[in-house]
Amino acid sequence: MTLLEKTTASPDTLTEDRSMAIRESLRNAIIDRRLAPGTKLSEAEVGALFDVSRTVARAALQMLTFEGLVKTERNRGAFVSNPTPDEARQIFASRRLIEPGIVAGAAERITAEDIARFREQLVEEERYMNERGPAARRAEIKASGDFHLMLASVAGNAILQRFMDELVARSSLVIALYGRSGVSSCGHSEHFAILDLIERGDAKRAADLMLHHIDHIEADLDLQPKQGVALKDALAIT
Amino acid sequence: MTLLEKTTASPDTLTEDRSMAIRESLRNAIIDRRLAPGTKLSEAEVGALFDVSRTVARAALQMLTFEGLVKTERNRGAFVSNPTPDEARQIFASRRLIEPGIVAGAAERITAEDIARFREQLVEEERYMNERGPAARRAEIKASGDFHLMLASVAGNAILQRFMDELVARSSLVIALYGRSGVSSCGHSEHFAILDLIERGDAKRAADLMLHHIDHIEADLDLQPKQGVALKDALAIT
DNA sequence: CATATTCAGATTGCATACAATTTGAACAGG
DNA sequence: CCTGTTCAAATTGTATGCAATCTGAATATG
Numbered sequence: 001m002t003l004l005e006k007t008t009a010s011p012d013t014l015t016e017d018r019s020m021a022i023r024e025s026l027r028n029a030i031i032d033r034r035l036a037p038g039t040k041l042s043e044a045e046v047g048a049l050f051d052v053s054r055t056v057a058r059a060a061l062q063m064l065t066f067e068g069l070v071k072t073e074r075n076r077g078a079f080v081s082n083p084t085p086d087e088a089r090q091i092f093a094s095r096r097l098i099e100p101g102i103v104a105g106a107a108e109r110i111t112a113e114d115i116a117r118f119r120e121q122l123v124e125e126e127r128y129m130n131e132r133g134p135a136a137r138r139a140e141i142k143a144s145g146d147f148h149l150m151l152a153s154v155a156g157n158a159i160l161q162r163f164m165d166e167l168v169a170r171s172s173l174v175i176a177l178y179g180r181s182g183v184s185s186c187g188h189s190e191h192f193a194i195l196d197l198i199e200r201g202d203a204k205r206a207a208d209l210m211l212h213h214i215d216h217i218e219a220d221l222d223l224q225p226k227q228g229v230a231l232k233d234a235l236a237i238t
Numbered sequence: 239m240t241l242l243e244k245t246t247a248s249p250d251t252l253t254e255d256r257s258m259a260i261r262e263s264l265r266n267a268i269i270d271r272r273l274a275p276g277t278k279l280s281e282a283e284v285g286a287l288f289d290v291s292r293t294v295a296r297a298a299l300q301m302l303t304f305e306g307l308v309k310t311e312r313n314r315g316a317f318v319s320n321p322t323p324d325e326a327r328q329i330f331a332s333r334r335l336i337e338p339g340i341v342a343g344a345a346e347r348i349t350a351e352d353i354a355r356f357r358e359q360l361v362e363e364e365r366y367m368n369e370r371g372p373a374a375r376r377a378e379i380k381a382s383g384d385f386h387l388m389l390a391s392v393a394g395n396a397i398l399q400r401f402m403d404e405l406v407a408r409s410s411l412v413i414a415l416y417g418r419s420g421v422s423s424c425g426h427s428e429h430f431a432i433l434d435l436i437e438r439g440d441a442k443r444a445a446d447l448m449l450h451h452i453d454h455i456e457a458d459l460d461l462q463p464k465q466g467v468a469l470k471d472a473l474a475i476t
Numbered sequence: 477c478a479t480a481t482t483c484a485g486a487t488t489g490c491a492t493a494c495a496a497t498t499t500g501a502a503c504a505g506g
Numbered sequence: 507c508c509t510g511t512t513c514a515a516a517t518t519g520t521a522t523g524c525a526a527t528c529t530g531a532a533t534a535t536g
Contacts, residue, residue: 017312018490042517053491054518055293059300066304068397074255075497075518090395097339097398101331157328159306160335163401256520280487291521292488313488313527 019059022050026060030069030080031145031172032138037082041070067166069173081173085223088174092218095167098160099148099214100207103194105155107203114154118195121147122188129188141172147191171217178221187217257297260288264298268307268318269383269410270376275320279308305404307411319411323461326412330456333405336398337386337452338445341432343393345441352392356433359385360426367426379410385429409455416459425455 026046029035047057061078064070072078083091125147128140145168152164190213197206264284267273285295299316302308310316321329363385366378383406390402428451435444 044517055490055492058518062297062300063304066301076499077517087396090397093339093343093395094336094397094401098332098335101335105331157331158325159328159332159405163332167397282487293520293522296488314529315487 018050018052019056019063022046022052022057022060023063025050026064027067027069027169030064031169032142033172033176034138035080037080037173037177039080041078041080043077068170069166081170083170083174083177085178085225087170088178088221088223089218091167091170091174092214094163095171095214096211098163098167099151099210102152102155102157102160102164103198103207103210104203105157105160106151107198107201107206109156110154110198115195115199118147118150121150122191122195125188125191138176141175144187144191145169145172174221175217178223180220180222187213187220190216256288256290257294257301260284260290260295260298261301263288264302265305265307265407268302269407270380271410271414272376273318275318275411275415277318279316279318281315306408307404319408321408321412321415323416323463325408326416326459326461327456329405329408329412330452332401333409333452334449336401336405337389337448340390340393340395340398340402341436341445341448342441343395343398344389345436345439345444347394348392348436353433353437356385356388359388360429360433363426363429376414379413382425382429383407383410412459413455416461418458418460425451425458428454 026035026041035041041061043054043057043061046061047054050057061070061072065072065078069081070078071081121143125140125143128136128143131139148168149161149164152161155161190209194206194209194213197203197209264273264279273279279299281292281295281299284299285292288295299308299310303310303316307319308316309319359381363378363381366374366381369377386406387399387402390399393399428447432444432447432451435441435447
């Protein structure tokens with residue numbers, strides 16, 4: 001529990017709510033894998049790190065629990081989520097339902113300035129792709145998720161946007177846990193293709209491609225039941 | 239703020255978490271319209287009602303805020319949400335994306351016992367439909383929502399189920415606020431029809447009908463911008 | 477009479493204190 | 507050496523106290 005940028009937040013945003021800022025910071029740390037799944041997040045420790053009382057730290061942890069990024073066990077504390085393969089499948093099943101609709105919404109409302117921002121985002125994503133090392137890998141996963149979130153924000157439905165915030169964050173966890181090596185090389189080009197179709201106003205094809213894109217991301221995972229029954233079987237000496 | 243059943247909860251469930259129980263109780267009160275939109279929910283008052291400290295009451299209110307059933311303004315307090323027409327549209331747009339998928343999932347996994355439970359639920363719904371008076375109206379809205387929630391629980395995706403919990407609860411608020419008089423007479427028969435199609439394993443048609451069903455619910459609303467610019471215009475004496 | 481100002485009451489934001497629970501290590505017994 | 511027990515340290519759950527903020531009514535002012 002070390003590398004937490006205590007974001008000296010923008011003057012107006014931090015004025016708002018400190019627990020929200022802490023949530024944001026922890027969120028980023030979790031989806032960046034600076035906080036590994038299973039890591040304990042004790043209220044006192046979080047409070048000390050951000051220089052607030054347990055009350056505020058606790059509120060932040062409650063929010064993260066609601067989002068599914070943290071699992072809280074009564075009287076035991078909060079831990080970074082360790083999604084099971086089954087949860088992973090549920091996450092992607094949910095995305096398959098929601099994201100085609102988001103693409104359709106985005107296709108209707110996207111502006112030229114939006115498209116410019118998207119292209120910037122995609123070149124940045126590309127840059128991380130070509131870098132090596134775990135830090136670049138994390139940044140790549142993050143940037144890839146951001147593309148989906150930008151689409152959600154353009155689609156103009158605040159509720160779906162919030163759902164996507166949660167789903168993308170949890171997806172990042174899942175990818176970090178279950179992802180195979182050569183990840184999103186194809187995923188990235190699909191982002192480009194989706195954006196092109198949206199720009200051309202071909203909402204139907206864009207939505208279809210998004211569906212395939214999600215399939216590809218999921219297909220790139222190795223969703224074995226982890227250790228599952230391992231203990232029982234591992235000790236069953238033949 | 240009177241009619242709150244302080245549910246003498248089931249021995250095992252209440253042991254769990256008191257703020258959760260309070261959340262549940264307030265939730266029910268809100269979607270039943272015993273707590274009208276705009277009602278202030280002060281921490282002290284909620285705490286006194288449930289015989290807990292502000293700390294616990296506050297946690298419950300935070301959860302409801304996350305669900306969108308309550309809006310919290312900094313330094314001012316928590317209020318039962320008063321969804322705008324635009325929010326209402328977003329809610330139904332979200333449901334249109336998610337519920338067809340839920341129907342498909344339910345069609346795959348539904349059992350004979352499930353179907354029996356659904357039929358029970360539907361006759362209860364029918365009973366409320368034939369009763370008169372606001373209490374029956376509330377119960378009808380609640381029961382109608384429960385049908386959708388039961389589908390979600392059968393579909394076997396915990397994430398979507400949680401999304402639906404939120405969407406159905408907020409829909410109840412919207413219907414209570416913007417619903418026209420002769421509400422769900424058609425909606426109810428559609429529930430029957432959807433269940434029949436699911437039972438027959440015709441997932442595609444069931445999903446399509448669900449889509450229409452949501453359209454019908456939304457079409458039955460009167461989503462005018464409420465008073466909106468009213469004040470300015472109302473005083474503009476021609 | 478309308479508008480601006482002041483101030484007390486009430487309410488939330490936050491920190492802290494105490495009680496309840498869990499955990500794991502020391503220790504006793506087989 | 508292994509197992510079961512006891513107990514203290516640590517952590518969470520909850521209540522409460524104080525400071526900051528908002529609200530609205532009373533008052534002052536043009």
